[in-house]
Amino acid sequence: TSDAKGKIVITGKKFTEQVILTHLLAEYVKANTDLDVDVKDSLGGAFMLQQAIENGDVDMYVEYTGTGYLNILKQPYDPAKTPEQIYNETKKLYNEKYNIAWLKPLGFNNTYALAMRRDLAEKLGVKTYSDLVKHSSSLTFGSDAEFFERSDGYDGLVDTYGFQFKKKVTIDPDLQYEAAKNGEIDVITAYTTDARIKKYDLVVLKDDKQYFPPYHAVPIIRQEVLDANPGLEEKLNKLANILTDEKMMELNGEVNLEGKRPREVAIDFLKAEGLID
Ligand code: PBE
Structure with a gap:
């Protein structure tokens, strides 16, 4: 398991953006902490990842606010709620129910x-x-x-x-x-x-009845890992707002349209942002 201090297991879901984000988190943690980083191949979607992070098989991955709120927490969606309210409620409930921390949002919404x-x-x-x-x-x-x-x-x-x-x-x-x-x-x-x-x-097309909630991308991590590693939360929160919808689309395009490898895209982006050397 990943309980011992010093190691962190990072994964994501099975689609391009998530593979890029897995490597983005992994390369950032490698370069900025002493933790031993283990990148795990995708296990599947939200339900499987929730099982894995609850079990401690996985320590960190990027989840989307609406996905956690409606699917994992089973909360009803009220379109009158702002994206910030959805984020805050999701963060609070994950903390109470699962001892999982929602870090600061990466800055984009993928609906x-x-x-x-x-x-x-x-x-x-x-x-x-x-x-x-x-x-x-x-x-x-x-x-x-x-x-x-x-x-x-x-x-x-x-x-x-x-x-x-x-x-x-x-x-x-x-x-x-x-x-x-x-x-x-x-x-x-x-x-x-x-x-x-x-x-x-x-x-x-326009979702004129606002069926879909906001889906802001947020790194989530087992609270035990944060507790065992003072300073880690602060370092990870330097990733707050590093992306926009347009920038994420551009990175996805580098993989899907230009054939670049997700890990290279992640590394080049982190370098350009001055987040790794
Ligand atoms: N999303 C939108 C979904 C799939 C499409 C990225 C928020 C999710 O992974 O939960």
């Missing part, structure tokens, strides 16, 4: 957004989710497996808007943009920091 090919959206005259409802019975809908299981996922989306999609397809989140572009799937749940939305000229 789900229904997206489609521009020509199709224009042909149908669709700009908002509500516009899409009357066309949904002739359209296919694709998302990653987790979306069909989540509290902020498919069932709630369909209930909120009244969609009746012709067909549901499960697809790896990193393959959905290509599938939308090629016309294999009509409507996807794009992640808004993915550079392929622009590259493939997909249109992001």
